[in-house]
Amino acid sequence: MKLLFVSNGNGEIAIADRIAEEVRRLDAGVQIDHLALVGESRARYMNEAGPRRVMPSGGLIAMGNVANIARDVRGGLLGLTLAQRRFLVRARGAYDRVVAIGDVYALLMALAAHAPAIYVGTAKSVLVAPYGPMERRVLRRAKAVFVRDAMTAQRLQREGVDARAPGNVIVDLFAGQEDPRANDAARDFDPAIAIFPGSRASAYDDARFLFALLCDAAARLPQLGAMLSIAPLLDPDRFADAARDAGLTVESQDDECIPFIARLGARVVARAWRGAVGALLPHVALVIGQAGTANEAAASAGIPVVAFELGRDRKTAWYRMRQHGLLGDALAVLPGDVESAAKGVVSILNDEARRAQMGAAGRERMGPPGGAAAIARAIVGVAS
Numbered sequence: 506m507k508l509l510f511v512s513n514g515n516g517e518i519a520i521a522d523r524i525a526e527e528v529r530r531l532d533a534g535v536q537i538d539h540l541a542l543v544g545e546s547r548a549r550y551m552n553e554a555g556p557r558r559v560m561p562s563g564g565l566i567a568m569g570n571v572a573n574i575a576r577d578v579r580g581g582l583l584g585l586t587l588a589q590r591r592f593l594v595r596a597r598g599a600y601d602r603v604v605a606i607g608d609v610y611a612l613l614m615a616l617a618a619h620a621p622a623i624y625v626g627t628a629k630s631v632l633v634a635p636y637g638p639m640e641r642r643v644l645r646r647a648k649a650v651f652v653r654d655a656m657t658a659q660r661l662q663r664e665g666v667d668a669r670a671p672g673n674v675i676v677d678l679f680a681g682q683e684d685p686r687a688n689d690a691a692r693d694f695d696p697a698i699a700i701f702p703g704s705r706a707s708a709y710d711d712a713r714f715l716f717a718l719l720c721d722a723a724a725r726l727p728q729l730g731a732m733l734s735i736a737p738l739l740d741p742d743r744f745a746d747a748a749r750d751a752g753l754t755v756e757s758q759d760d761e762c763i764p765f766i767a768r769l770g771a772r773v774v775a776r777a778w779r780g781a782v783g784a785l786l787p788h789v790a791l792v793i794g795q796a797g798t799a800n801e802a803a804a805s806a807g808i809p810v811v812a813f814e815l816g817r818d819r820k821t822a823w824y825r826m827r828q829h830g831l832l833g834d835a836l837a838v839l840p841g842d843v844e845s846a847a848k849g850v851v852s853i854l855n856d857e858a859r860r861a862q863m864g865a866a867g868r869e870r871m872g873p874p875g876g877a878a879a880i881a882r883a884i885v886g887v888a889s
Contacts, residue, residue, distance in 0.1 A: 507601050508535060509537075509540065509554070509599075509615075510539045510606060511606065511615040513606065513608055513610055513611035515704045516627065516797050518548065520627055520798070521551065521625075522546075522550050522551055523674055523678055524604070524606070524625065524674060524877050524881055526550045527878045527880075527881035528550075528881045529550055530878075530881070536552070540554055540593070541553070542557075542610075544738075555593075556592060557585075589614065593615065593617035593618045594617050597619040599618075601621075602622075602623060603616075603618045603621070605623070606625045607625075612643055612646075612647060616647075621648040622646065623650075624644060627675075628653070629652070629657070630657045630831060631656050631660050632833075633826075633827045641661065649667075649883050649884075651668070651669055651876075651880050652670050654673065655670045671876050671880060672873060673805070674876045674877045676805040676871050676873065679806070680874050681783070682783030684780045684781055686780055686784075687732075687780065687784040687787075687788055689762075690762075691732060691785075691788040693728070693730065694728065694730030696854055697730055697731070697790065698793060699734060699789045699803070700719070700731050700794050701782075701799045701800060702744075702794050703797065703799075704736035711815065713751055714813065715795075716748045716750075716767070717751040718813075718843050718846045718850065719751075720751055722854075723769055723772075725847070725848075729854070730776075732778045732785050735779050737779075741764040741765065741779065744777060745764075745767075748765075753767040755768075765777045786802075786808055791811060791850070791853060791860070794811075800828065801828070804866075804867030804868075805868065808867070809835065810835060811837045811839055811849070811850055812838050813839050813841045814838060832866070832867060832870050832871075834863055835871075837863070
């Protein structure tokens with residue numbers, strides 16, 4: 506069997522790879538290719554195929570974000586899209602299935618390969634943004650449709666789309682990840698928190714704010730410490746610079762997993778982390794940051810999540826609003842000034858009952874694990 510996965514975002518690449526892992530459990534001889542419509546990929550279970558390029562916006566061009574669209578057009582977006590379309594058209598007959606991961610645009614592109622299409626919706630939900638009439642027309646062309654929650658599936662079924670919700674794959678992404686080095690990363694921190702700045706280029710600027718917040722909060726909590734999770738394609742040296750900009754002293758280490766530590770005076774208040782994100786979660790009381798998929802994965806593990814109104818542009822504000830709608834009380838969105846944000850974080854850390862409530866809300870909103878395996882079974886068994 507030959508499969509082509511088509512993803513439309515950084516988090517979607519991780520989701521595609523997780524489903525691909527389950528497909529390989531079912532069929533060790535399967536060939537799985539992957540076309541990343543947005544961003545670069547270091548997938549473990551898929552072979553990269555087709556044209557790809559990192560765009561200046563990191564893929565955030567929805568909601569009429571004219572500035573980001575203009576930057577991406579100058580960066581070659583139109584040429585890239587046409588090249589990807591040509592690749593898919595030339596792929597007709599080459600694949601037994603094509604699996605679109607992301608929004609309906611990914612499915613629309615995938616349909617050009619003229620193979621039975623499976624759609625895995627990752628973001629849209631009746632909780633924040635239901636699928637519209639034009640999107641539903643495209644969804645009806647897929648052989649199978651999977652969405653992130655039961656309410657969205659039920660609404661689509663009433664509107665003529667045979668959608669299913671066997672489980673949110675984000676829940677499966679970081680479950681079961683273990684690494685003894687996570688003990689080293691969290692050593693002497695009480696409480697320990699995780700910083701998830703995200704996987705786009707904006708993560709470096711966000712990290713400056715998050716490190717400044719950490720300095721303020723650490724002055725209020727004498728044993729507080731943080732682990733900064735660095736996405737695979739991002740540069741630890743630039744995060745080290747962000748820590749210095751926030752007033753921290755950075756010490757580089759010859760350690761692939763923990764490339765640097767940061768001190769506030771003599772006290773270690775942060776360690777960089779390049780290991781598995783899931784390995785951090787059992788050690789932390791709270792996650793702070795501007796991530797997408799990683800924030801949701803933390804919520805699914807029952808870890809309270811805090812994000813911030815940094816207000817760079819309308820699209821960023823909309824994205825955070827959407828995430829708050831999806832996660833409900835599991836996510837607190839705090840003001841984007843350092844002092845107010847630090848006070849809010851410390852307040853949550855000091856409120857065990859609120860953290861328990863937020864953790865329970867995250868597990869409820871994200872649902873149980875098992876979605877990746879269920880979707881993989883459908884991919885392998887879907888009729889052509």
